[in-house]
Amino acid sequence: MSTVFLKSIVHGARYFPLWSALAVSQWRSFDVRSRSLGTTFAAVMRWFPPARRSFDREARRVFPNMTRGARAKLGQSMGKHMGRTLFKLYHDAEFQAQHHKFRVSGPGLDALKEAHATGKGAIIVSGHFGQWEAIRAVLRQNGMESGAIISTHKNPHYARRIRAGIEEGGKPILSTGRAGTMALVRHLRSGGIISILLDEKYPEGIRLPFLGLDALTSISAAQLALKYDLPMIPAYGIRIDDENAVQVIFEAPIAHTDSVTMTRAFNDSLSARILANPDQWYWLLKRWDGA
Known part of the structure; x- marks a missing residue:
C-alpha cells in the first residue's frame, strides 16, 4: 500500500x-x-x-x-x-446575504471608501477573532471587494472547501510564499484591497508583545503599507445580540511611522479586542511557541 x-x-x-x-x-x-x-x-x-x-x-x-x-x-x-x-x-x-445582521461602525470604512474612490489600494488587518468574514461582506455592501491571503491546509479536503468558501467572499485569493507576495503587490498597486489575518506565528518575524507576551510577528503588512503609501486599517467582526448579529468595526488607519511601531499598534488593538471577548479568539494557533 x-x-x-x-x-x-x-x-x-x-x-x-x-x-x-x-x-x-x-x-x-x-x-x-x-x-x-x-x-x-x-x-x-x-x-x-x-x-x-x-x-x-x-x-x-x-x-x-x-x-x-x-x-x-x-x-x-x-x-x-x-x-x-x-x-x-x-x-x-449565504452569509453575505445576511445584510440585516451587520452593524457597522468606525472611521476606517470612510478611509477605505476614500482610497477606493481615488483608485488607491488598502490593507485590512484582523485576526482569527469573531466573525472575520463579516468584514469583507460589509465591503461588498459598500461597492468594494477584498481579496484574502490564505495558508494552504495540509488536508486537501479542508483546503478545497475552505478556499471555495473564501473565494465566495471576495477575490483574489492569494497563497503565502514568493509567488503569492508578487501577486499581492500587483493587486495593491492596481488599487485592490487585501484582508490579512495577522495573528499567526511567523517564524521569520520579530518578537512583539501580543496579549502581554512576546510573539513572533510578521511586519510585512506594515512594510507594504509604507512602501506603497497605503492605509493599514484594523477591522473586526464581533458577535453581539446573543450572537445573532455582528458588530463590524473599522478602526482608524494606523499612523504611518515605521513597520515595527505600526505592527505593534495592531497587536495592541487586537489584544484589546480579545481581552474584551476572549471566547471569540481562536486560541489554538500556538501563537507563542518558539518565541
Whole structure:
C-alpha cells in the first residue's frame, strides 16, 4: 500500500466528522445549522483531551490566575464560536446575504471608501477573532471587494472547501510564499484591497508583545503599507445580540511611522479586542511557541 494512498485515507478520515456534521443538518435553516456546528465544536472542546489541553496551555499563559474550571468553560465557548465561524466560512455566499445582521461602525470604512474612490489600494488587518468574514461582506455592501491571503491546509479536503468558501467572499485569493507576495503587490498597486489575518506565528518575524507576551510577528503588512503609501486599517467582526448579529468595526488607519511601531499598534488593538471577548479568539494557533 503506497504512502500517498495511506495519506489519502487519513485525510478522508479526519475530514469525515466535519463533513458529517455539515451534511446531517443541511436541510435546516441557516441559523440553526450555524448553531448546530457551534454546539458540535463546543462538545469537541469539552470531550476531546488533545484540544482541551492545547487550549488550556495557551489560555493559562494569558490568564494565569483564572481557575481551571473557568478556563474549561472559556474553551467550550471558544469552540462554539469557532464552529459558527467555520460554518459561515464554508457558506460564505449565504452569509453575505445576511445584510440585516451587520452593524457597522468606525472611521476606517470612510478611509477605505476614500482610497477606493481615488483608485488607491488598502490593507485590512484582523485576526482569527469573531466573525472575520463579516468584514469583507460589509465591503461588498459598500461597492468594494477584498481579496484574502490564505495558508494552504495540509488536508486537501479542508483546503478545497475552505478556499471555495473564501473565494465566495471576495477575490483574489492569494497563497503565502514568493509567488503569492508578487501577486499581492500587483493587486495593491492596481488599487485592490487585501484582508490579512495577522495573528499567526511567523517564524521569520520579530518578537512583539501580543496579549502581554512576546510573539513572533510578521511586519510585512506594515512594510507594504509604507512602501506603497497605503492605509493599514484594523477591522473586526464581533458577535453581539446573543450572537445573532455582528458588530463590524473599522478602526482608524494606523499612523504611518515605521513597520515595527505600526505592527505593534495592531497587536495592541487586537489584544484589546480579545481581552474584551476572549471566547471569540481562536486560541489554538500556538501563537507563542518558539518565541
